[in-house]
Amino acid sequence: MLRVAVPNKGVLSEPAAEMLSESGYRQRRSTKDLAVYDPENDTEFFYLRPRDIAVYVAAGTLDVGITGRDMLLETSPAHGEGPLATEVMPLGFGRSSFRFASPEDSGIESVDQLAGKRIATAYPVVLERFLADSGIKADVVKLDGAVETACRLGVADAVCDVVETGTTLRQAGLHVIGAPVLSSEAILVRRAGAEEVPAVAQLRRRLRGVLVARQYVLLDYDCPNDLLPRATALTPGLEGPTVSPLQTPGWSAVRAMVLQHDTNRLMDELWELGARAILVTGIHACRI
Numbered sequence: 050m051l052r053v054a055v056p057n058k059g060v061l062s063e064p065a066a067e068m069l070s071e072s073g074y075r076q077r078r079s080t081k082d083l084a085v086y087d088p089e090n091d092t093e094f095f096y097l098r099p100r101d102i103a104v105y106v107a108a109g110t111l112d113v114g115i116t117g118r119d120m121l122l123e124t125s126p127a128h129g130e131g132p133l134a135t136e137v138m139p140l141g142f143g144r145s146s147f148r149f150a151s152p153e154d155s156g157i158e159s160v161d162q163l164a165g166k167r168i169a170t171a172y173p174v175v176l177e178r179f180l181a182d183s184g185i186k187a188d189v190v191k192l193d194g195a196v197e198t199a200c201r202l203g204v205a206d207a208v209c210d211v212v213e214t215g216t217t218l219r220q221a222g223l224h225v226i227g228a229p230v231l232s233s234e235a236i237l238v239r240r241a242g243a244e245e246v247p248a249v250a251q252l253r254r255r256l257r258g259v260l261v262a263r264q265y266v267l268l269d270y271d272c273p274n275d276l277l278p279r280a281t282a283l284t285p286g287l288e289g290p291t292v293s294p295l296q297t298p299g300w301s302a303v304r305a306m307v308l309q310h311d312t313n314r315l316m317d318e319l320w321e322l323g324a325r326a327i328l329v330t331g332i333h334a335c336r337i
């Protein structure tokens with residue numbers, strides 16, 4: 050039986066369960082359920098705090114889990130100090146960066162100026178590693194959440210926190226300083242060095258299928274044969290485009306997968322080139 054950890058709360062919770070449902074796995078009906086068994090796939094899902102997921106996976110108690118890259122790094126022991134979980138694949142949601150920010154009027158404008166200052170964070174391990182690697186000596190103030198308020202309430206001079214849109218920072222009168230400490234998104238994690246088993250390989254293929262179906266569309270168009278080399282250079286597909294003859298002499302039909310965000314640019318360029326009957330179709334599911 051495969052045992053999978055899924056975030057029970059927070060921003061990763063819903064999209065993680067949605068991605069597993071789209072991958073054909075049964076998910077819990079109520080947010081109060083702690084675990085659910087999917088008999089068809091012989092898989093049990095455990096709903097846990099995202100912060101704890103890599104710990105269970107590293108210990109080998111659960112086979113795989115979905116968490117944030119920042120959470121994995123926060124709960125990873127220093128080299129040689131205990132079992133490790135490792136990133137298997139990114140899942141394309143829950144994107145954020147982990148960054149320093151200081152009050153607008155603090156005069157702290159660069160990471161170097163953080164030396165000797167108090168920095169509040171809910172990710173002390175990641176922050177302390179960064180400070181040690183950068184040779185900056187500062188006091189780390191460990192908080193559980195709502196870190197942005199720490200400066201206003203006088204317990205810190207700056208913060209290091211998760212930023213997505215930046216709205217929370219702005220509301221707290223803070224501005225980002227320096228480059229991101231790290232870029233995070235939801236990831237699938239496994240125990241480091243764990244042997245590949247068929248059930249995990251299947252889960253990975255299914256998740257990859259959902260990712261590809263979300264990212265790509267199918268583009269069909271009709272094209273005069275003499276323009277095929279230029280048209281198919283625009284739409285090379287994954288392995289190569291499908292080109293079949295049309296009943297109209299001198300014309301072919303082309304089908305290729307293209308990135309969804311590129312669709313309108315490609316349709317315009319193909320039209321300018323002389324392609325016609327350009328159609329876009331969504332991909333519901335796939336195995337690539």
Ligand SMILES: Nc1ncnc2c1ncn2[C@@H]1O[C@H](COP(=O)(O)OP(=O)(O)OP(=O)(O)O)[C@@H](O)[C@H]1O
Pocket residue numbers: 058059060061099100116117118119120143144145193194211212213214233234
């Ligand atoms: N606004 C956001 N946008 C994208 N990802 C986010 C955002 N906030 C948090 N995350 C990501 O979600 C993961 C877990 O954060 P979450 O807020 O769910 O847990 P937490 O902060 O430990 O718990 P809680 O907020 O319930 O106290 C982290 O990987 C983090 O990067």
Ligand SMILES: O=P(O)(O)OC[C@H]1O[C@H](OP(=O)(O)OP(=O)(O)O)[C@H](O)[C@@H]1O
Pocket residue numbers: 059060193194195196197210211212213214215216217218
């Ligand atoms: O840049 P934004 O789009 O504003 O998003 C970032 C905010 O979202 C998360 O907060 P969450 O709601 O998880 O609260 P928490 O700080 O208590 O964890 C994170 O800790 C930031 O505060």
Ligand SMILES: [Mg+2]
Pocket residue numbers: 059194
């Ligand atoms: Mg949070």
